[in-house]
């Protein structure tokens with residue numbers, strides 16, 4: 065199984081053993097409509113994959129990772145690490161940086177990381193957004209707090225420095241990702257799901273929807289990123305796919321921390337016999353949402369129309 069090179073909030077890597085067997089065996093086109101870290105599309109056997117997400121920076125990064133030679137990307141990653149004086153513990157060890165594993169590398173990397181963040185944000189402000197700045201974004205994510213991705217309302221990357229650096233595991237994940245997207249017939253598109261063109265889809269294709277969950281709070285849910293209106297529009301979008309004969313699967317939670325998703329529950333009730341919620345076994349280990357956002361009482365499901 066191939067894992068996203070990004071530690072993506074809400075990523076489904078650990079749920080793949082449960083959800084992949086529920087998918088149709090080999091669709092012609094697999095649409096990963098809310099692709100995020102791409103964990104799902106990377107592992108679905110299909111003739112072709114479309115990775116779609118609203119996050120323009122993320123999709124720009126993926127396009128660059130697909131376009132450039134793998135060795136060029138890796139060389140550029142190491143050049144940026146060197147240019148900004150960031151740590152490389154896998155090469156030099158913690159003591160070289162006066163740090164240890166439990167306290168992490170934040171103190172050592174803070175100054176260089178903030179310079180890199182400022183340069184990246186400035187390039188974006190000035191519209192100088194090319195493959196170099198996109199790889200800068202990858203390095204920022206690697207050295208950011210919990211390897212997360214977060215932009216403020218002005219579109220600036222705004223996470224503080226993290227505790228870790230570019231280690232062997234991250235390099236392996238990056239290289240496996242690069243190999244996979246070269247081997248796959250795949251495309252990256254950046255669209256709001258509401259404008260995604262489904263007119264050519266048929267019963268041989270398959271759409272997977274993994275939207276932000278309405279009743280749990282992830283970073284991209286902040287500032288009205290996902291709301292009841294979008295939830296209803298997504299459900300209507302899936303109804304249209306169903307009417308068109310296109311199989312779909314929707315990831316979501318029905319209940320969590322004493323809250324329930326009434327819109328989703330009502331939709332399922334109204335379409336009883338058409339759509340089927342398959343319960344997934346919850347475990348903290350399945351999730352890379354911040355654990356305070358979920359409890360063992362979360363009811364995570366995969367809703368399918370086949």
Ligand SMILES: C[S@@+](CC[C@H](N)C(=O)[O-])C[C@H]1O[C@@H](n2cnc3c(N)ncnc32)[C@H](O)[C@@H]1O
Nearest residue numbers: 074075076098099100101102103118256257274
């Ligand atoms: C739960 S994450 C997907 C995680 C992904 N399945 C994985 O395993 O890495 C949800 C994604 O939906 C995207 N998103 C939010 N609103 C969207 C919209 N209106 N249209 C398309 N994508 C959207 C977010 O940018 C985020 O990447």
